[in-house]
Amino acid sequence: MGRCRSSPPVFPPDGRPSAGTLALAGTANAQTPPAGSWQAIDSLREQLEARGVRVVQDDCRRLPNVLGLYHSGSDRIVICRAHGDPAAVWDTLAHEATHRMQACRGGSLTRPDLQPAMARTLARTHPEELASLRAYPPEQRLAELEARYTAKLEPCQVLHLLQRYCG
Numbered sequence: 001m002g003r004c005r006s007s008p009p010v011f012p013p014d015g016r017p018s019a020g021t022l023a024l025a026g027t028a029n030a031q032t033p034p035a036g037s038w039q040a041i042d043s044l045r046e047q048l049e050a051r052g053v054r055v056v057q058d059d060c061r062r063l064p065n066v067l068g069l070y071h072s073g074s075d076r077i078v079i080c081r082a083h084g085d086p087a088a089v090w091d092t093l094a095h096e097a098t099h100r101m102q103a104c105r106g107g108s109l110t111r112p113d114l115q116p117a118m119a120r121t122l123a124r125t126h127p128e129e130l131a132s133l134r135a136y137p138p139e140q141r142l143a144e145l146e147a148r149y150t151a152k153l154e155p156c157q158v159l160h161l162l163q164r165y166c167g
Helices: 038-050 086-105 112-125 127-135 138-151 155-166
Strands: 054-058 068-071 076-080
Touching (some): 038 155, 076 086
Antiparallel strands (some): 068 076
16 A cells, blocks of 8 residues: 555544544545545455454345444454445445444544544535434444544555554
8 A cells, every 4th residue: 555645644643633633635645546446445354354353245134224334242344235336335344444443442543622623524524424423322423423534534544543553
Protein backbone atom coordinates (compact mmCIF):
# COMPACT_ATOMS: atom_id res chain seq x y z
CA MET A 1 0.00 0.00 0.00
CA GLY A 2 1.13 3.53 -0.61
CA ARG A 3 1.19 6.22 2.01
CA CYS A 4 -1.52 8.73 2.61
CA ARG A 5 -0.72 12.23 1.52
CA SER A 6 -2.46 13.69 4.54
CA SER A 7 -0.25 14.11 7.55
CA PRO A 8 -0.55 13.67 10.46
CA PRO A 9 -2.54 10.44 10.36
CA VAL A 10 -6.21 10.57 11.24
CA PHE A 11 -5.44 9.48 14.80
CA PRO A 12 -2.17 10.70 16.38
CA PRO A 13 0.28 8.34 18.15
CA ASP A 14 -1.54 8.60 21.49
CA GLY A 15 -4.48 6.91 19.80
CA ARG A 16 -6.81 9.87 20.05
CA PRO A 17 -7.64 12.26 17.20
CA SER A 18 -6.90 15.91 17.56
CA ALA A 19 -9.32 18.54 16.30
CA GLY A 20 -7.11 19.15 13.26
CA THR A 21 -7.17 15.52 12.16
CA LEU A 22 -10.91 14.98 12.10
CA ALA A 23 -11.59 15.99 8.50
CA LEU A 24 -12.36 13.22 6.05
CA ALA A 25 -10.29 15.01 3.45
CA GLY A 26 -7.11 12.89 3.54
CA THR A 27 -6.42 11.80 0.00
CA ALA A 28 -4.19 8.94 -0.98
CA ASN A 29 -1.42 8.94 -3.52
CA ALA A 30 -1.39 6.90 -6.71
CA GLN A 31 0.01 3.81 -4.93
CA THR A 32 -3.02 3.52 -2.67
CA PRO A 33 -6.08 1.86 -4.19
CA PRO A 34 -9.30 3.83 -3.95
CA ALA A 35 -11.75 2.90 -1.21
CA GLY A 36 -14.29 1.44 -3.61
CA SER A 37 -11.86 -0.92 -5.32
CA TRP A 38 -11.54 -4.67 -4.92
CA GLN A 39 -7.81 -4.11 -4.35
CA ALA A 40 -8.52 -1.99 -1.26
CA ILE A 41 -11.06 -4.54 -0.02
CA ASP A 42 -8.55 -7.37 -0.48
CA SER A 43 -5.82 -5.40 1.32
CA LEU A 44 -8.01 -4.78 4.36
CA ARG A 45 -9.32 -8.36 4.38
CA GLU A 46 -5.76 -9.72 4.19
CA GLN A 47 -4.63 -7.49 7.07
CA LEU A 48 -7.60 -8.55 9.19
CA GLU A 49 -6.96 -12.22 8.45
CA ALA A 50 -3.26 -11.79 9.31
CA ARG A 51 -4.48 -10.71 12.77
CA GLY A 52 -6.63 -13.79 13.18
CA VAL A 53 -9.97 -12.34 12.06
CA ARG A 54 -12.06 -14.63 9.89
CA VAL A 55 -13.76 -12.61 7.13
CA VAL A 56 -16.69 -14.42 5.50
CA GLN A 57 -19.64 -13.72 3.21
CA ASP A 58 -23.17 -14.79 4.06
CA ASP A 59 -26.61 -14.26 2.61
CA CYS A 60 -27.74 -12.87 6.03
CA ARG A 61 -31.35 -13.87 5.41
CA ARG A 62 -31.87 -14.20 9.16
CA LEU A 63 -30.78 -10.59 9.62
CA PRO A 64 -32.87 -8.30 7.41
CA ASN A 65 -31.42 -4.83 6.83
CA VAL A 66 -27.97 -5.89 8.07
CA LEU A 67 -25.04 -5.35 5.72
CA GLY A 68 -22.35 -6.82 7.96
CA LEU A 69 -21.36 -7.58 11.52
CA TYR A 70 -18.38 -8.22 13.76
CA HIS A 71 -18.71 -11.04 16.28
CA SER A 72 -16.02 -10.58 18.92
CA GLY A 73 -16.51 -14.03 20.49
CA SER A 74 -15.52 -15.80 17.28
CA ASP A 75 -13.37 -12.91 15.98
CA ARG A 76 -15.32 -13.03 12.75
CA ILE A 77 -16.52 -10.37 10.32
CA VAL A 78 -19.53 -11.27 8.19
CA ILE A 79 -20.13 -9.30 5.01
CA CYS A 80 -23.68 -9.81 3.75
CA ARG A 81 -24.22 -10.39 0.04
CA ALA A 82 -26.68 -7.51 -0.17
CA HIS A 83 -24.10 -5.08 -1.57
CA GLY A 84 -24.53 -3.68 -5.05
CA ASP A 85 -20.97 -2.59 -5.72
CA PRO A 86 -17.43 -2.73 -4.32
CA ALA A 87 -17.76 0.74 -2.74
CA ALA A 88 -20.54 -0.60 -0.51
CA VAL A 89 -18.46 -3.69 0.34
CA TRP A 90 -15.52 -1.45 1.30
CA ASP A 91 -17.73 0.71 3.48
CA THR A 92 -19.10 -2.31 5.35
CA LEU A 93 -15.73 -4.02 5.72
CA ALA A 94 -14.06 -0.84 7.02
CA HIS A 95 -17.02 -0.28 9.37
CA GLU A 96 -16.78 -3.81 10.80
CA ALA A 97 -12.98 -3.56 10.97
CA THR A 98 -13.49 -0.53 13.21
CA HIS A 99 -15.49 -2.67 15.62
CA ARG A 100 -12.52 -5.07 15.66
CA MET A 101 -10.23 -2.12 16.45
CA GLN A 102 -12.54 -1.12 19.29
CA ALA A 103 -12.31 -4.69 20.63
CA CYS A 104 -8.50 -4.59 20.42
CA ARG A 105 -8.44 -1.27 22.27
CA GLY A 106 -11.05 -2.35 24.79
CA GLY A 107 -13.42 0.51 24.00
CA SER A 108 -13.68 3.81 22.21
CA LEU A 109 -11.02 5.00 19.80
CA THR A 110 -11.69 8.70 20.39
CA ARG A 111 -11.78 11.19 23.24
CA PRO A 112 -15.30 12.27 24.25
CA ASP A 113 -14.58 15.94 23.47
CA LEU A 114 -13.86 15.06 19.82
CA GLN A 115 -16.96 12.99 19.18
CA PRO A 116 -19.16 16.01 18.37
CA ALA A 117 -16.70 17.00 15.63
CA MET A 118 -16.94 13.50 14.15
CA ALA A 119 -20.73 13.76 14.20
CA ARG A 120 -20.62 17.21 12.54
CA THR A 121 -18.30 15.87 9.83
CA LEU A 122 -20.66 12.97 9.10
CA ALA A 123 -23.67 15.32 9.18
CA ARG A 124 -21.98 17.46 6.54
CA THR A 125 -20.59 14.68 4.34
CA HIS A 126 -22.90 11.67 4.90
CA PRO A 127 -26.05 12.82 6.73
CA GLU A 128 -27.78 9.47 6.21
CA GLU A 129 -25.02 7.77 8.21
CA LEU A 130 -25.51 10.09 11.15
CA ALA A 131 -29.29 9.74 11.00
CA SER A 132 -28.98 5.94 11.09
CA LEU A 133 -27.46 6.12 14.58
CA ARG A 134 -30.93 6.75 16.01
CA ALA A 135 -31.78 3.10 15.33
CA TYR A 136 -29.24 2.02 17.98
CA PRO A 137 -29.56 2.07 21.75
CA PRO A 138 -27.75 5.08 23.25
CA GLU A 139 -24.96 2.91 24.69
CA GLN A 140 -24.05 1.66 21.19
CA ARG A 141 -24.11 4.99 19.37
CA LEU A 142 -20.50 5.99 20.03
CA ALA A 143 -19.16 2.70 18.67
CA GLU A 144 -21.37 3.11 15.61
CA LEU A 145 -20.34 6.75 15.13
CA GLU A 146 -16.68 5.74 15.13
CA ALA A 147 -17.35 2.88 12.72
CA ARG A 148 -19.32 5.04 10.30
CA TYR A 149 -16.71 7.80 10.44
CA THR A 150 -13.78 5.42 9.91
CA ALA A 151 -15.51 3.68 7.00
CA LYS A 152 -15.36 6.98 5.08
CA LEU A 153 -11.58 7.29 5.41
CA GLU A 154 -9.02 6.40 2.76
CA PRO A 155 -7.85 2.77 2.75
CA CYS A 156 -4.34 3.68 3.91
CA GLN A 157 -5.83 5.49 6.91
CA VAL A 158 -8.02 2.52 7.85
CA LEU A 159 -5.03 0.17 7.53
CA HIS A 160 -2.93 2.53 9.64
CA LEU A 161 -5.59 2.51 12.36
CA LEU A 162 -5.84 -1.28 12.26
CA GLN A 163 -2.07 -1.49 12.73
CA ARG A 164 -2.15 1.02 15.58
CA TYR A 165 -4.94 -0.61 17.55
CA CYS A 166 -4.53 -4.30 16.73
CA GLY A 167 -0.80 -4.57 16.10
